[in-house]
Amino acid sequence: MKNRIINKKYFAGLLSLTLIASSCSDDALDRVNRNRNNPEDVYAKFILPDVMTATAFSVAAGDNSLYSSIYVEHEAGVHNQTFNAETRTGEPTLATTNNNAWNAIYQNIKSAKFAIQKTSEGGIEAGNAVTNGIAKVLLAYNLAVATDLFGDTPYSETGIMTPDGLPMYMQPKIEKQSDLYVEVNKLLDEAIAGLAGSDAGVSGAIGAQDLIYGGSKTAWTKAAYGLKARYLMHTLRISANRNGDLADILEYIDNSFTSTEEEMKFAHYNGVSAVNPLFGYSNARDGIGASKSLVTKFSEFKDPRGGQFGLWNARGSAVDPISLAKALEEAAPNGSPDQVQYTYPISFTGYAYTAPTMLLSYHELLFLKAEALARLGKTVEAKTALDEAIVVAFANLERSVNAGVEYIASAAPDIDLSEASAKAYIKSSVDARFKENALKEIMVQKYLAFAGASGESTETFNDIRRMKALGEDFIVLANPLNATQFPLRFPYGNSDVSANQAVKAAYGNGQYVYSEPVWWAGGTR
Template identity: 50%
Template sequence: MKKYSWILAALPLALSSVSCSEDAMDEVNKDINHAQDAQAKFILADVITRTAFSNAGGDINTYVSTYVEHEAGVHNQLFLAETRNGAPSTSSTFNNPWGSVYIALKNAKLVISKCSVGGPQAGNDVTKGMGEVLAAYNLALLTDMYGDVPYSQALTLENKQPGLDKQEAIYKEIFALLDAAIVNLAGRDAHVSGAAGNHDLLFAGNTSKWIQFAYGLKARYTMRLLKRSTNVQADMAKVIEYANKSFTSASNEAAFAYYDSKNLNPLFDFQWSRDGLAASQSISDKLVQRNDPRLSRVFISSDWKQIANPAADTLMAPNGATTEIQYYYNTSAFMFAQTAPTLLLSYHEVLFLKAEAMARLGQNAEPVLKEAVKAGIVNTERSVTAAFNAPTVLGYGGLSAVSSAITPAQADTYFDKQVKPLFAKSPLSEIANQKYLAFFGASGEATEAYNDVRRYKALGESWITLANKGKFPLRLPYGNDDTTNNPNVNAAFGDGQYVYSENVWWAGGNR
């Protein structure tokens, strides 16, 4: 905007001059220094960045981290979210991510269009496949959070007030996009403009990893639809099949790892500027119950010291009963993880999906669960390390450590002594709880924990115990850009209280 501020300032003067022709005005507003039509691979880089920073790791993840009690809200909007006072049902709360997801979705579809037959980069099938994966990802995020949403009539300038598509139809489109992507990613980029290369900020053009990403998402979304499954055994077998075709290690996972001293992890960015989150008593209690080695690693006192024994600490924030106050309660270490990557899909999530599917089929999921737990602990340590090495935090003296990183041997012992007995008693319960604990972090995975909690509830499974006795938000309210301008969205929004009473379709609701 700064670049064109002189044009905006000069415009009233130009309009008042009778000697200034329309042709001259047209020339004033031309940007002669930049191409007017960006190539698909350049747009792809923007879609990946927006998807990771704003959509997967941004406001949605921050707010729902309080709903699933990974964090506790203690100030301003997050305190209102914690106490269920206005924010969870207000159209302004999630307006920014509502718009951002639509921008990412529109640009992903633009990548697809440019690389399709008749498009300016037709023949770039691999880049098209990347766009299809990202379109599926953002479309799923949109409908998972908001339910029925404008889609088939949206993303164009022709229809200013598009109607809402049913979530069931949207999910069919999600799978169609992923299936098409898998085919296209096995092709090549034949157009003279060339492959995405380093503009692919996830995998640097590695098509095998993109295909693994697509299959992992198919596993995620097949599990998401479990409540609506007409053949649970067949669908669980599909989850296992897709997981087997997905990531084989954490080095393959879909990680956006471009954060540094200026480009900030979104959770760190929020907390550093607003200090609205505190350490959740609920998740601390869960770690204490399991004698989990992460317990002595993941909490920080208000004077920036790692807490060795959170079980004896009195400054964890009580979920649903916090006092609105800043710089008082403990926080999670993840609030300081300035450079921790955002994970669009992690290796440990794929393993947890496989373990759950195996358990539902009566198969022995223990070895897969053990690998999932260990991978989750490794990711926790990655974020804790990022917190202790955060450039901005070090500039103020840094955090004080009192414990050492969890070793593979300690992770093995934890699984064998704590996790395995609980798994033997109730496999699905322990898989769910270990997945929930693995999602606690700076990687943007609270959103998937929120999806899981709603999915379990829909199945009548209360695996995750939440301490907040307030109303649980079953979905997010539509953004006010559309509740005020689109009568179709406005009618669906009503007074916003539906977020507490109406499940999304895949959780057994009607919209």
């Protein structure tokens, strides 16, 4: 049995992940005469691997998904910052809470803009249309996460550098989310057009430097279409032509993934030099426990995914599988857990050290397809899409559970996530609820599928907020503090609250996160 407490080997891997796509530090003497304001030039294709890594680890997953998982009750926060978030004690409103993710987003925006500049007409790598298109997809992704989580936020004046390598705008202006969404879609449309070309510039094709698709312009094009579907669905509450937008969503999906082989994921966690972000947090902090809200849903639905939980023994030395009934009995109560470690049950996915981060999964597209069809009244087609989504989601969870078992368990949990098990669950549990309320069941199943190590709780946070705006209370959350303190957004990052007067004024005392929804959820900022 391995030692399960802060294994130094894996903790070192966590710390090194952010350096996966960049050089390790050279000897200090090699940097003595370097002008840091005028770094050596770097081709765009060598900039983008770091953007891809940081987008996966720090933006799609990382703190964004961790805090989202607590707010949507995929997990329960039971220690330190996550406990504070669970109990709404400071953390949901503090500017320091999401500062690391805020900084990562804006570093990615700067780097992606630089890559786009270099590969655009007039740039030194003009003609590298595919690399340019990839950079635009990554820029759109990071901008969308920024505005989805923070609302109105700086963009056009960020990441613009002077010839001396200094920021051109020291206090970039805040821009409206409605305008930022126009920019997101413009970037994706430009990316799709550019990806039809080739990398004919001086630096050549991106090739293996592309850590997501290995330079496949077809795959990136499909990802761009899938993202357009996601972001258009976000705006359904404020749509002027809802049925037209739903039809467009279905068209985008038809141009996107057709299997899990094509999904937009970061699959470079080897468990040593690079680890899954949820594993990194769980292994180092043990700050989350099984959410009673989530376990209750698995129990009520007789969902086989409820078999994924285990209970600590010997104070953190290992986790032994437990029954769903035991997990329900021992799970952390949402909103009022004890602040303890190595006590509450955990999901084996918390230790899925090699599970990939999903930037956009195939099962997400299938759930979006099912939702769009259901909203258009096409329930037969919606059911077909939902059934496939559940089967694919079971397989994704199985991969994560197996990775967690490999690392932490003294015995494997009694859980069957095969296609046959998924179909049996659909027949025995899902079908009846779908007949009663097709749209509700689709959203409930999407909610259940997004729990885990894939980094998809952030998108669940978006779903919960947009459903609230539509008056659709499909997902029952148990935290009693939600009556007055459900976070409707994330607070701005402290680095800009401290340095940018516009951001400081918008932040105020941070309490706005409980009262002001973002634009696409019916708010004004």
